[in-house]
Amino acid sequence: MSTFERYLTLWVALCIVAGIVLGHAFPGVFHIIGAAEVAKVNLPMAVLIWLMIVPMLVKIDFSALHQVREHWRGIGVTLFINWAVKPFSMAALGWFFIGYLFKPYLPADQVDFYIAGLIILAAAPCTAMVFVWSNLTKGEPHFTLSQVALNDTIMVVAFAPIVGLLLGLSAIIVPWGTLVLSVGLYIVVPVIAAQLLRKRVLATGGEAALARLLARLQPLSLVALLATLVLLFGFQGEQILAQPLVIALLAVPILIQVYFNAGLAYILNRIAGEKHCVAGPSALIGASNFFELAVAAAISLFGFNSGAALATVVGVLVEVPVMLSVVKIVNASQGWYERGASETRSAPNETTARS
Numbered sequence: 001m002s003t004f005e006r007y008l009t010l011w012v013a014l015c016i017v018a019g020i021v022l023g024h025a026f027p028g029v030f031h032i033i034g035a036a037e038v039a040k041v042n043l044p045m046a047v048l049i050w051l052m053i054v055p056m057l058v059k060i061d062f063s064a065l066h067q068v069r070e071h072w073r074g075i076g077v078t079l080f081i082n083w084a085v086k087p088f089s090m091a092a093l094g095w096f097f098i099g100y101l102f103k104p105y106l107p108a109d110q111v112d113f114y115i116a117g118l119i120i121l122a123a124a125p126c127t128a129m130v131f132v133w134s135n136l137t138k139g140e141p142h143f144t145l146s147q148v149a150l151n152d153t154i155m156v157v158a159f160a161p162i163v164g165l166l167l168g169l170s171a172i173i174v175p176w177g178t179l180v181l182s183v184g185l186y187i188v189v190p191v192i193a194a195q196l197l198r199k200r201v202l203a204t205g206g207e208a209a210l211a212r213l214l215a216r217l218q219p220l221s222l223v224a225l226l227a228t229l230v231l232l233f234g235f236q237g238e239q240i241l242a243q244p245l246v247i248a249l250l251a252v253p254i255l256i257q258v259y260f261n262a263g264l265a266y267i268l269n270r271i272a273g274e275k276h277c278v279a280g281p282s283a284l285i286g287a288s289n290f291f292e293l294a295v296a297a298a299i300s301l302f303g304f305n306s307g308a309a310l311a312t313v314v315g316v317l318v319e320v321p322v323m324l325s326v327v328k329i330v331n332a333s334q335g336w337y338e339r340g341a342s343e344t345r346s347a348p349n350e351t352t353a354r355s
Contacts, residue, residue: 008132008222012320015229022230023237030234034304042299045231049296050190051224055217057194058210059131062149071143074278077268078147081286082125083158086261090122091115091166093253102249110307114246117298117311118253119166124159124297125151126288130281133288136327137280144281151285156188163297181300186293229316232295235304236313250314255322262287262326266333270340279337280330288323291316 023030036043094115103111134144201210233240240247265286269279294312302308 008320011222011226012229015226016233016317019230019233020237020240023234024241026234027238030231030237033231034235042304045228045296045299046185048224048228048231049186049293052221052228053186053190054194054197055214055221056131057152057190058198058217059214060145060149060152060194061198062153062195071140071146071274071278073272073274074143074269074282075147075150077265077272077274078282078286079150079154080268081261081265081282082151083154083162085264086125086257086286087119087123087162087166089260090253090257091119091169093257094118097253098250102252105249106246107307113302113307114250114311116167116302117294117306117308118250118315120163120298120301120308121254121289121291121294121312121315122257123163123166124155124290124293125285126290130285130288133284133323133327134281136324137284137330138277139281139284140275140277143278144285147281147285152191155290156191159293186296228295232313232316236310239305239310246310247314247317250311251318254315254318258287258318258322258326262329266330266337270337276334276337280327283330284323284326287326289315289319291319 033044034042098106098114098118099111106114130144130148133139134141197213198210201213205212262283266279266283269282274282291312294315295309298306298308298312
């Protein structure tokens with residue numbers, strides 16, 4: 001990991017502060033940028049998100065899906081958390097905390113939209129930052145690669161129905177055309193473009209050429225991430241400064257959701273007897289969110305100044321520091337984890353030997 005990546009938390013914090021300050025100082029500039037949209041899709045944001053996502057997707061070899069068999073326990077746990085637990089647990093947390101417990105302290109006309117933003121945030125598993133988290137936990141790279149490839153494949157068909165279902169339950173009118181457009185623009189098209197680029201580079205220059213390309217693209221992806229943060233917090237700067245209590249209240253269900261899902265995935269992997277190098281990234285993939293897609297979808301569906309967009313931006317605000325804390329917990333508990341996992345793996349063999 002480069003020095004730049006090691007201090008990513010610092011750069012993220014600086015960009016958040018810069019975005020808030022710039023948005024407060026030059027609101028007119030950000031309003032002009034926000035108005036540059038087609039079919040409710042903001043063009044500058046779309047370009048930045050493409051620059052973030054495509055370099056990450058170029059890393060993914062979708063032929064790696066056959067490696068699912070090698071880590072089937074970890075794959076099964078992560079899929080269960082990502083698609084059967086996380087969107088629905090976030091919806092439940094949103095309804096309880098935002099729709100009930102904190103409702104008297106929130107703007108009444110935005111409550112449903114805050115819940116919608118939380119649901120959108122949780123409905124897409126992380127694809128980009130997962131490689132960073134996995135590296136920090138010394139995770140099994142083939143597991144991480146195959147899990148991300150499988151999640152991206154599922155996300156193409158599952159994201160819109162899950163979001164539509166849960167938003168419908170939240171009494172939000174779902175603009176299906178915009179939702180489907182977001183899936184196509186931020187998932188399908190980047191996946192196709194990245195895989196065509198990967199195939200062409202491998203055909204002309206092999207793995208060495210691909211490694212050189214990724215080395216050039218990686219800084220571009222991180223710069224696009226930081227520029228996106230400046231824009232996002234510039235758009236929401238006035239709201240953030242004016243509503244610090246709202247930001248704090250929205251962060252509560254997000255924090256609970258991250259730690260709950262990470263802990264559940266970690267423990268289920270331990271019970272299943274999976275190796276720590278698989279359980280670590282499994283927990284992190286299970287807990288983290290594809291916030292680039294979430295922010296883009298929320299803005300496309302409800303607009304820059306909506307409560308939904310603000311809720312997803314709060315997700316960005318807490319994502320990096322919270323995930324780094326999960327990394328520390330996973331690494332610090334490796335000894336405890338491996339004692340339990342080794343006992344689970346050896347139990348069937350002992351039973352067989354006695355019989």
